[in-house]
Amino acid sequence: MSTEALRAPPAGAHAPPLVTGHGAGGPAPKRIIVGYGFWIFLLSDVIMFSSFFAAYAVLFKNTAGGPTAQQLFDLQNTAVETGCLLASTFTCGMASLAVGERNQKWTQLALLATGLFGLAFITLEVREFVSLVARGAGPSRSAFLSSFFTLVGCHGVHVTAGLLWLGTMMAQFYAKGFRQDVRHRFLCFSLFWHALDIIWVGIFSLVYLVGTLPPELLP
Amino acid sequence: MSGGHDFDAGSSVGEDRAPGAESAGEHTLGGEVRSYVLGLALAVGLTAASFWVRGTDLVYGPGLAMALLVLAVAQMGIHLIFFLHITTDPDNENNVLALAFGVLIVCLIVFGSLWVMQHLNHNMAPMQELMQMQR
CATH class of the missing domain: 1.20.5 (Single alpha-helices involved in coiled-coils or other helix-helix interfaces)
Known part of the structure; x- marks a missing residue:
């Protein structure tokens, strides 16, 4: 932090006024630039997901005589998955507080809990996918199922990548301590993890809860 | 550099905030934990409401999809405010x-x-x- 705050004034000049932000007072500190850049990436990721959501909504009724969402989805499984991801988002928030306090033990514990809840989520999702394929409802069965596996599978791939990232963050905090660049990476990771939960809110609400409504109640 | 803020005299003078970062004001650890717990409680409440609305017959049937959409958007807002610290x-x-x-x-x-x-x-x-x- 200290190196960021110290922007040396040009030789012989007066000290710059303490007015920063909105472009005044020179370029923003690196923490802001890193966070903002990653925020833009996340928004583009959300836009990618929105096109998968649109594809699912458009193709929802094209079951090609195959099984429908109402016959396939198990809402209890979805509820447990939702709980796991919500808990892991919460423990990720706790981890960012522990990082703020420079507390190695709580950082590692909170990140471990985040990882275990995430692992439980992805295990349940893979189990659901395997059981769907075993019942002959794989992605090649109908346009509806193709769009379902693309949307939900893409979210699952993101969670899996997030778990790998989480592991590297734990190792880096352990090996390198709370160095500034490691904390910047962790800020990006926590943004990523919270954003994935926001996507999941859309998935469990629209794909699972609205998707399994009786057909006559659908818009 | 003086008067550099004339163009938006209403906004605060200070650094911008990185997304996901807490606001720069005074914070106690206890207060921050409480804010996350409140966010979690609201998110769990809205999730439970979604699943309850899906199962109940108290809500007008053709309005169910719209009710679920509204609950989802509300929960996304809660996540943005309490977990990603995107505020006004x-x-x-x-x-x-x-x-x-x-x-x-x-x-x-x-x-x-x-x-x-x-x-x-x-x-x-x-x-x-x-x-x-x-x-």
């Missing part, structure tokens, strides 16, 4: 503007696709007739 503070302006643009594109893609495809489906001849015509 002046130091958060850049993050909110980027988010607003993202939401605009998302709405264009989702509602635009649904709108166009619905009209296409409506105007297309039934598949049987189409195949007859091609013979």
Whole structure:
């Protein structure tokens, strides 16, 4: 932090006024630039997901005589998955507080809990996918199922990548301590993890809860 | 440099905030934990409400889909405020503007696709007739 705050004034000049932000007072500190850049990436990721959501909504009724969402989805499984991801988002928030306090033990514990809840989520999702394929409802069965596996599978791939990232963050905090660049990476990771939960809110609400409504109640 | 803020005299003087970062004001650890717990409680409440609305017959049937959509948007808002710390503070302006643009594109893609495809489906001849015509 200290190196960021110290922007040396040009030789012989007066000290710059303490007015920063909105472009005044020179370029923003690196923490802001890193966070903002990653925020833009996340928004583009959300836009990618929105096109998968649109594809699912458009193709929802094209079951090609195959099984429908109402016959396939198990809402209890979805509820447990939702709980796991919500808990892991919460423990990720706790981890960012522990990082703020420079507390190695709580950082590692909170990140471990985040990882275990995430692992439980992805295990349940893979189990659901395997059981769907075993019942002959794989992605090649109908346009509806193709769009379902693309949307939900893409979210699952993101969670899996997030778990790998989480592991590297734990190792880096352990090996390198709370160095500034490691904390910047962790800020990006926590943004990523919270954003994935926001996507999941859309998935469990629209794909699972609205998707399994009786057909006559659908818009 | 003096008067550099004339163009937006109403906004605060200070650094912008990185998305996901806490506001720069005074914070106690206990207060921050409480804020996360409140966020979790609200998120769990809205999730439970979604599943309850799906199962109940107290809600007018054709309105169920819209009710679930509203609950989902509300929960996304809770996540943004309590977990991603996207707020309406002046130091958060850049993050909110980027988010607003993202939401605009998302709405264009989702509602635009649904709108166009619905009209296409409506105007297309039934598949049987189409195949007859091609013979």
